[in-house]
Amino acid sequence: MKLTNRDDWRVIIEIRPRYTHTHISALGFTNLDYDLDGEIDGDPFELTITPRPLGDLGPGLSVGDRLASRDIDAAYKRRCEAMLAEVLRAPHVQSGRVTCTETHTCSHCWLVWEELTADDAADPGCRQDEHSVEGEPVCCGEAIAEFRTERGIPALALGGAA
Template structure:
């Protein structure tokens, strides 16, 4: 059936300099130029911070799956810890953890799509009279599994009379 893949974990923080007059050096921009020693003022802006890979140990690097039995959980915890640390800073007003999610079929690895209610009611977009909302559209195996779980009659894949 449907599998979920998560990638590109990140922490997004909102900095509101108009209230705090944050020193630029507080954001980590130090020693680049004497002009960067000023203060930030103006409208709020967002900053995105990407965590270090789980398998990055400085001089040694390996795949995340080799160092974690729960890659998604470990990234989520790492990002939540980062966010908690940022939220303690006076110039950070809010933040959130974001991740890209992609749903794929476990049988054919195609992007997961399902029939909408309108598509299921439209004879031109469904397989047979038993097509229903939520039915996958990627492959025969996914459709068969969906219907078997719900007690819906199987499609006639052979093409003969049903």
């Protein structure tokens, strides 16, 4: 079975300074003298905002994410969506999105999950046998057997590839 792990949650926003006449203080540089303040100019650019860990309970107090939430992915997604909604209110923020890194692994062998493409399934050199289809895992025999059983595809013949 394919297992999906999500981590590295983040909010990516695009700032368009040229069209909004945004002051540098909008980026957090608030302690500048009046003479040193100015407007941000130039081409649009992206900023990546990383949320604080779920288990960050304040100065000097933290626990693991698993203790802070039963559903870590949903909690990070909610936190990032709330951050995005807040920053999209600023006039200099053009757009934004919530993203994360997804890693897929096999629950049987723990290798990276890979599947046959339509081209692979048609190529006798890539497929396991004449019953191989697009989407069939390629990592281990247990994953292939599970996939085929779920879809009513004949099991692999003993002896390997055709």
